[in-house]
Amino acid sequence: MIKRHFNALCIGLATAVVLSTPVFAQKKTVPAKKPVQSAAKIAGTIIPNDPNVKIGKLANGLTYYIRKNQEPTQRAELYLATRIGSLMENDDQQGLAHFTEHMAFNGTKDFPKNEIINYLQKAGVRFGADLNAYTGFDQTVYQLPIPTDSAAVFKTGFKILANWAGKIVMEGEEIDKERGVIVEEDRQRGKNAQERMSKQLLPVLLKGSHYANRLPIGKLDILHSFTHDKIRNFYKDWYRPNLQAVIAVGDFDVNEVEQLIKDNFSGLSNPANPRPRPSYDLPDNKEPLVKIVTDPEQQYNVAQIMYKQRGGVLKTTADYKKSMLYNMINSMLGARIQEIMQKDNAPFIQAQSGYGAYQGGLVPGINAFQSVAVSTSGATLEKAFTAVLAENERMSKYGFVQSELEVARKNILAGNEKRLKEKDKTSSSSFVQKYLNNFLTGTSIPSTEYAYELTKKTLSEITLAEVNALAKTLITKENQIIVVQAPEKEKASLPTEAQLLAALKNAANNVAAYVDNTVNKPLLEQKPVAGKIVKEEKMDQIGVTGWVLSNGIKVLLKPTDFKNDQIIFSSYAKGGTSLATDANFRSAEAAGLIAESGVGDFNPTQLNKLLAGNTGRAGAYVSDLYQGYSGSASPKDLETAFQMIYAYATNPRKDAELFNKNISDYKVVLANKSANPESVFGDTVQAVMASYHKRAMPTNLSDLDKISLDEAFNFYKARFADNSGQHFVFVGNFTLESIKPLIETYIASLPAQNKAENFVDLGIYPPKGKVSKTVYKGLEDKAEVQLYIHGDYEFNAQTNIQLDAVKAALENKILERLREKESGVYSPQVGLSVSKYPKAHYYFTISFSCAAANVEKLIAAALDEVKQIKDKGATADDISKFKSEEQRQVELSLRDNNFWLNYLSGRLKNDDDLGQILTLKKRLDSVTVESSKATAQQYLNEDNYIRLVLMPQK
Incomplete structure (x- = not known):
């Protein structure tokens, strides 16, 4: 399928514009004696927190948020949030905030080694997909979705959170084993044009701030060599209850959960002389900052401008109104740019503009009006950049028209109505994010009913004059930053710093007011003649x-x-x-x-x-x-x-016009595709x-x-x-x-000719036998490995679930071997793909990235794990984990519209029994150690084995 495909509009630090929308999706059951306060009476006041979330604080300073919510039923979302991240690291600790997050899964006081992961998998919680964590500049967050129908498992969830909060043991052996994993995480996510250009741009984007020196991944030399006391000191200094919050949302008793939090977290204490938590800012710049970077593996010519502004926390109704005004501006300006992009003579192949968090929230409290343009070549980048600047100036000079405002207003109203109608079907994870933001930044958390009334009232008051007045403030004379990212081969034809500044200065020349092109007619001229x-x-x-x-x-x-x-x-x-x-x-x-x-x-x-x-x-x-x-x-x-x-x-x-524009844009994609190693490798894999x-x-x-x-x-x-x-x-x-x-x-009125058409089997199948192909492309020490074991087979539900079980067991073993034992990869993937038409075929895949020197060793280790499963079958533990995870996922799926749409469509396409889901338990019961061994021996047959490797260029 020919598609528009641009994947390099940012430098990896969210330089693409973030169009943020304030969404409030709280569920509220209002007691009869406490009616919802009318938004009409509270203009300009503090937005009250939703009374259905219980917010409290323990004596040691730990904050907690508890809310009962029954979507999904018999499930809860448990989070541990800590207001610490890489900004708190000493110079010799760079990367250890993130490293600490990893160590939370490698042994705590009550859960030695990898027992947390092992325990939760047996309870049906998937590592990575469900159980996870992340670290940023000023926050580290642990997430644990957990079932509530087992009292023991549910209670243990709070014990796990408490172990993360203050009982990580930091064994020296485990620290040293994890070094390689962290290094491989850096390799998997970086070692590319995006990372190399980021390193050049960060000193500009974060100029004069502490952020520039504290990227969460840290410094590789420190990760390789830090002594154990450095990370233990970081944990001791910063993991403390007065910087932590527990968030619990789900199908449970609120009072019981509050007691569980008190029982598990009250015993945690703060240091006798706690280090003050620092906060950092991003300095203003009076003169424009300009940076042009190129890289041999960069695929597109991209120019971006940012106008930094101080941002506030959304706490009052006035804040809410302003956020809605920004949202409407983003929507209307975005629609104008999309309209231009559909023209055959469009000056850019992709562009966007909008107001939101600076660099996607890179620095809290800093917002920006940001615009980005992608051109067909370095020579046309100045024109593309000028064009997107001109749209900003058109907005600032002439404003929007009433018809545009009404489109934006109608869309916001529709979303507002939908949120109210779905108030009792809101997922627990949606609430968690609101409470997390409240803890980290102080953002208000209103109820759905309050937000609904406030939105209606605010929208009825907003005028075109207000919108246009705010739009004029987006383009500022100070705090301007311009960055260009381009292929190395385009370096000579790129606009100079002087030309970029001239484009910025002259963009308003010759712009005229926008003319709306609305077509005022019905979608269908008349209703069709109905069938039966x-x-x-x-x-x-x-x-x-x-x-x-x-x-x-x-x-x-x-x-x-x-x-x-x-x-x-x-x-x-x-x-x-x-x-x-x-x-x-x-x-x-x-x-x-x-x-x-x-x-x-x-x-x-x-x-x-x-x-x-x-x-x-x-x-x-x-x-x-x-x-x-x-x-x-x-x-x-x-x-x-x-x-x-x-x-x-x-x-x-x-x-x-639109068709030709799409083809023309796709030519640009293909023209530079060979610069990117992963694109070249992907083409080889496809072929x-x-x-x-x-x-x-x-x-x-x-x-x-x-x-x-x-x-x-x-x-x-x-x-x-x-x-x-x-x-x-x-x-x-x-x-x-x-x-x-x-x-x-x-x-029933759609045209029909009763041709009884079928698809044609074109004979597009993978090669039989053993195939090996190595692609040499890429500047840095980064290899990609994809291994396929495949074959024809008889497609049926019973065989498929046995294949699923083998895949799940192999996934566990590959992770344990390649990541935990070899410390040679970050996140290896094991996949299983089955298809019935045009001919039934299955594919097992093993894929990972690693250092070039480790390719052969890790492939051998992966194939050894394949052999182990063929020789012995999956372990009883692996089978238990597979059954638990499958059962838990089905429980969730059965109350999900998307699951049923895909399930019914899939059964129809494959001519399967529509009631297949009803016999899942019987099929799960048939999975045993012996059945996994038999399945592995039959289908993990390396007679049809494809080995594809991407290596750095020689």
Whole structure:
């Protein structure tokens, strides 16, 4: 599929603009004697905290937040937040805040070695996916989602948090083993153009601040050589209750949890002479700071400007109103830039502007108005930069127009209504983030009802004059920073510092007021002639009803109460690009761009304006084997989504300007793709895994020249001319009675020719036998390894769960061996992919990054673990962990709309029993040590083994 794909708009420190939106999603049950205070009476006042969260403090200073919430049921989110990070490190401790976070999983007083991970996995908590932690400049946060239906496990969760808070043992042997893991984390995330350019840009972005000298990953020489006392002293100094908070949200008794917190944390104490917690600022700069950096592996030409501003904490209704004004400005300015990007003569291939946290929140209390532009070449970067600056100046000079403001207002109102309707279905994790922000920064945490009333009142008061007045303050004369990132080969053609400053100075020249291009007409000129439901089938065991329509389309419907304001759907029919000829294959691949071009008389910008405030959305897709539709809506807007399905089927938009712009932009992506080692390696992997089949090779520049708009449009129309083979699945808050007339009107009326089409098996399969390929690309000591063991097999649920069990056990063993024992990798991955069509095939994958010198040793270690499982099977512990994790995930999935949409669609595509989920426990019970051994011996067969390695260039 031809897609716009730009992945280098930032330097790795969130230099891309962050458009932040204040979202309040608190659940509140209001006692009859305490009605919600009217927002109309509290303008300019402190926003009260939601009374449904219990906030307290122990005698030792530890803060706690407790809230009962039943989404998901029988689950809780437990967090330990500490207001310390890399800023608290001494010069000889750089990197040890992050290192301490790692050590929390390597042994505590009550949980020796890796017992925390081992215990939780047996309880169904997944390491990495569920159990995790992170470290920043001024915070370290541990997260522990845990079941509450087991009293013992739930209580142990608080014991684990308390062990992290004050009982990490820091054994010397474990410290030394973890050094290699930390070094490999640095290698996995860095050793690339992004990191090299970041090191040059940070002294500018953080000039004059302590932040520039305290990156959380630290310094490698210190990580290799620090003495054990350095990290033990850091833990002793800073892990103390008066800098910590426990956050507990979930399906539990609040009073019981409060007592558990008191029992587990009251015994922790602060140092006799605690070190004062320092705070740091980012100095102002009166003159513009400019930095131009290039790198041989950089793919795009990017220019960015930042106007730094002091930011405050959102505590009052006045703060809330200002944040909403910024949100509206971001939305309207973003829409203008998107509109420009759809033009064939657009001056940039990607751009964005907006006000938000500086560098994505790099320095607390500092915000910025930030703009970024990506150009086709170094020679055109000045033009692209000037163009995005001109849009900022157009906003500042002329402001926005009323019609733009109304679009923004409608969209915010729609989101506000949705949050209120979903107040009792809000996930516990959403609440946790609000309380975490409150502890770390003091941000208010209002109830859903309060935020709803405040939003309505504030929106009714906001005027265009207010918005435009605030927009004028975004472009400041001081605190300007300009950075350029570009490929090394473009260095000579890049704009100079003087040219960039001149562009900044002259951007306002010749700008005119914005003219809105809204199309004022309905999505459909008239309703289609309705069809009928001709057959119905009930599947009561899974709560599903099946309908066959008069045009041959089949529909599955699962009404649910998992969300109050959500309906989601998707469909598929067989065919896709597999039906294209070799001659027009590339044009057929580009058929997806037709669906992205809008519909009928509406281009994407106009369509978004038409649907402002309306949650109904739908689109179409064409993949290799299928074509179909997907979308979502609130119940009240469902008809709009149905109308869009009909429009995409019968009235696609042929937009030459937008189509050509997409192709032109993609040429830029391909032109610089070979600079990036991972892109080159990815292309090699794609080619090898497809046995170099001409229809599966990576797209190149000459391929783009073969693409025809007419051919792409005609292929799209042909794919949707016959909808008789479509299978729709609808899941969400609807009744059969309410959705029936919509399905008969808009789905049963879709054009159908009853061709009974199928996809074509093009013979695109991985090579048989043993294959080895090494790519030499990259400037630094960083290798990537991908190992595949694959084969044909009989696709069925019983075999698949046995394969899943082997994969889970192998994942545990690879992690233990390569990370814990060898200390040679950070996060190795073991994957399993199975497919039934066009031919049943399975793939086991083992992948990791490491130092080039360790490639052979680590591959040998990985294959040794494969052999161990084949010889002995999975251990009883591994089987127990697999069953617990699977069961826990299914418990969550059964009350999730997205799970059911994917599950039902998947069973339909594979011609499987729709009731398969009901027999999962029986299949899980069949997994044993012996069955895992038999499965491993049969399917981990290295007769079909592919070894792909990326090494630094020689």
